[in-house]
Amino acid sequence: MTPAPLPAAAATRATADVRGRPGKLRKSIRRRWQLYLLVIAPLAYFLMFKYVPMVNGIIAFKDYNIIAGIWASEWVGFEYFERFFSNPMFTTVVSNTFLLSLYALIASFPIPIILALALNEVRGRLFKRTVQMVTYAPYFISTVVVVSMAILILSPRIGLATDILGFFGVPPTDYLAQPDFFRHVYVWTEVWQTAGYSAVIYLAALSAVDPGLYEAARVDGANRLQKIWHVDLPSIMPTIVVVLILSVGSIMAVGFEKAFLLQNPLNLSQSEIIATYTYKLGILNADFSLATAVGLFNSVINLVLLVSVNAISKRVTGNGLW
Amino acid sequence: MVAAVTEDRTERSERPVRTVRTSRPARKRETLVDRIFLIGVYALLITFLLAVLLPLVYIVASSLSSPGAVSSGRVFLWPVEFTLRGYEVALSSPKILRGFANSLFYTAAGTLISVTLTVMLAYPLSRADFVGRRVLTGAVVFTMLFAGGMIPTYLVVQAMGMLDTRWALLIPNAVAVWPAILAITYFRTAIPDEVREAGELDGASDIRILWKLVLPLATPMLAVIALMYAIVQWNSYFDALIYLRDESLYPLQLVLRNILILNTDGGGDATSSLERQQLANLLKYSLIVISTIPVMLIYPFVARYFTKGLTLGAVKG
Structure with a gap:
């Protein structure tokens, strides 16, 4: 079904990789800004719904208070884990x-x-x-x-x-x-x-x-x-x-x-x-x-x-x- | 016999074997041991087949039977006192109809959002000249291994004001990693680089190349991920359970759960309480059929491509 990558294609890929060594990212962004534009929305999704929750996980070590919010809530260390383990x-x-x-x-x-x-x-x-x-x-x-x-x-x-x-x-x-x-x-x-x-x-x-x-x-x-x-x-x-x-x-x-x-x-x-x-x-x-x-x-x-x-x-x- | 054996081999691999096979006609017939073994194989497969099929047939048969027959347990694998009463009741309940309409909306809108975001993610990550793709791919795949969990995610949804809105079912699980990997692999292996080069020679921008040249070539893959997202969205109830309070926003699966599992009343206008009870029983069977028909209609299409997708992912990924 799927054609194997052609040698020519592989070659262009190789040159594309070699082309930019220092300041690679900046150069790539300038040349390929549309690709970076495309990727913003999905990345924002992963940031918001996958990585922010990982950070939010710190409320396991805090006494989470809805009014104070995640950051201002007080640290309690492993209290909740201890409570769970002893339950x-x-x-x-x-x-x-x-x-x-x-x-x-x-x-x-x-x-x-x-x-x-x-x-x-x-x-x-x-x-x-x-x-x-x-x-x-x-x-x-x-x-x-x-x-x-x-x-x-x-x-x-x-x-x-x-x-x-x-x-x-x-x-x-x-x-x-x-x-x-x-x-x-x-x-x-x-x-x-x-x-x-x-x-x-x-x-x-x-x-x-x-x-x-x-x-x-x-x-x-x-x-x-x-x-x-x-x-x-x-x-x-x-x-x-x-x-x-x-x-x-x-x-x-x-x-x-x-x-x-x-x-x-x-x-x-x-x-x-x-x-x-x-x-x-x-x-x-x-x-x-x-x-x-x-x-x-x-x-x-x-x-x-x-x-x-x-x-x-x-x-x-x-x-x-x- | 020979023909059958030949066909068996052809399925497993391609042509070379066939020539080998036909060049040695009937060199070795099936031994007795092999025959007994093969009978065992068929018996096993028929058992599998029946184990899967019987419950389904039973449900469909019950859904077409009379309320009394269902409630007294007289239905086995064929409708007893055939009637469409169950379907009439189900389709006249505003709760169920609204759930059905909601689910249609969530499935259509959700699939559109999911496929769009997945393509926007996968295309750049499939391009060799996209610096940073390794890091970003890693970051995406990592979310499969470790997740913040139910409550921290709930807090994000809450903070964004999505609780109790339709958005809560469309956005928080919009992109799944597996289809994204499938899409990346497809873009990288099935779309020749010459396509992009030709576009660039014509002065087309990257977005234009994606839209005009790459996507039309990627329709089989787009169809697969769209159907997969659609089925998942149609079948899910968990997000609705935790994010929604307002019953008018409930998708069909949550309505079903309330009627089928929690035994809350599904509506209907039966007069006596016995008849009401019997109808409620019958309704469960017809509801199962109604909610499953859409998925059963499209899964054969997914199944075919899905196998290819799996192989693609396994070989080239």
């Missing part, structure tokens, strides 16, 4: 976040790989396309709708799940009222929604496998399973590693949206996670400093996790994000 909710929300995420990772990581490998074995184009399109579709359905569907399907009186389980003699239960079921519902709706989407990444990697390897495997008399094991899997390993880094790195970054929707007073003991707790503290109780401290604690953990997982992966497999 009984601390252990609950941190372990809920971690366990939910770990379970989601374990369940939703291998399934797309299996789906992609299986699709890759299929000969019929139509069948392959159909499975791909259908499994891909839920990714585009909104969280509100997915959660509503889960609630309707699991509803004790009229839901589809009750019908199917009833067929096997399981008595109807109100799953969403039981804390123990929150994680299952969360994770398996997640798998339902994202497996097809995640498989696309692996399918793309599989389509790039050197056909010579398959020939070699065939000549060696490999059967299909051996071919998957010795050719397909090693070929998509770099992709697998990158996806794994991303998922492990974001293990504490469970999204707010779905957990919040699946919450009800009965399952809070397992469904209250860091993100929903921050929302309740900050937006509902207007305890801005404490909520920011909780959020910041979470962001820092995420960053540390991502950076270390990436470092480990680079050392062990040679593949990393950067």
Whole structure:
């Protein structure tokens, strides 16, 4: 689809780079002022909505007062962090976040790989396309709708799940009222929604496998399973590693949206996670400093996790994000 | 058999393999192990297919059934006592219609703003002669790794006076990093430098080159990022939840959440309370279908390009 950069183009690029050494930026601005003009608005956006909030994060260390504003509010050091750590909710929300995420990772990581490998074995184009399109579709359905569907399907009186389980003699239960079921519902709706989407990444990697390897495997008399094991899997390993880094790195970054929707007073003991707790503290109780401290604690953990997982992966497999 | 195998290989790669393949006709037939394995593969895929499809079919079937049938749990995968009552009720509720109209507006306006800003960011950052692009790209990508968080962002939105206005859904999440990277990669790899050079020879300015020469060549990419932004905007409820109080500004997803999950009344003019209850149940199913149809109509277009985008990003990024 995309033409490779032509040698001529590469050459002009090189000269463009060499052209200005000292005062490079000023010269570039004078020559290319329109490009700088274009970039102002989006950069202002990133400054305003991404970087200013990072600076605003200092209210985690201050006693934020709406009237005084961010800068004039009094410094209190780590008081809010201490308050969070000593709060009984601390252990609950941190372990809920971690366990939910770990379970989601374990369940939703291998399934797309299996789906992609299986699709890759299929000969019929139509069948392959159909499975791909259908499994891909839920990714585009909104969280509100997915959660509503889960609630309707699991509803004790009229839901589809009750019908199917009833067929096997399981008595109807109100799953969403039981804390123990929150994680299952969360994770398996997640798998339902994202497996097809995640498989696309692996399918793309599989389509790039050197056909010579398959020939070699065939000549060696490999059967299909051996071919998957010795050719397909090693070929998509770099992709697998990158996806794994991303998922492990974001293990504490469970999204707010779905957990919040699946919450009800009965399952809070397992469904209250860091993100929903921050929302309740900050937006509902207007305890801005404490909520920011909780959020910041979470962001820092995420960053540390991502950076270390990436470092480990680079050392062990040679593949990393950067 | 041979033909099927050949086709299988052609899909995986391009022509060279085919010649190799056809030159050795039926050298090796499928062994028994392979056949059993293949049956397993098909069984697995059909399970996947049904697991995804059944819930969807159940919802659609229920939405077309009578209120009584839905409420007594008699619907399985085919409508029972077919009726469009659920849709009539849904489409006669002012709350739902307003939510639908609001969402259409947010999606159209939001996508326009997002795509414009993304192009304004991505084009300069894709140009090799744009000094400072490395630093700026780094600054943009960094926001994926670390964020100020919910409350600090809320404070910015509040300080800008956007709370409880339509702007709060259009601006604070206008540019996403992922589409920006896709756009940068596309501009850099799919648009030959000669295009710009030709423009410059004709004395066109950079903005004119972008508008007249580059963008027309980049329409597939523009379509992809526009559709992606549109779907995200259509599906989101979180920003509305935290930034909006005024119900008349609510997007459809938030209206849905109130009706479907919080069980607040969706309207309707049923007389008896039992009928009202049954209609409220039915309404949920038809609402799910109504709100999901627009997305289901456009996702096949995105899906096709999206795969290409992913590959593009992976190979050239």
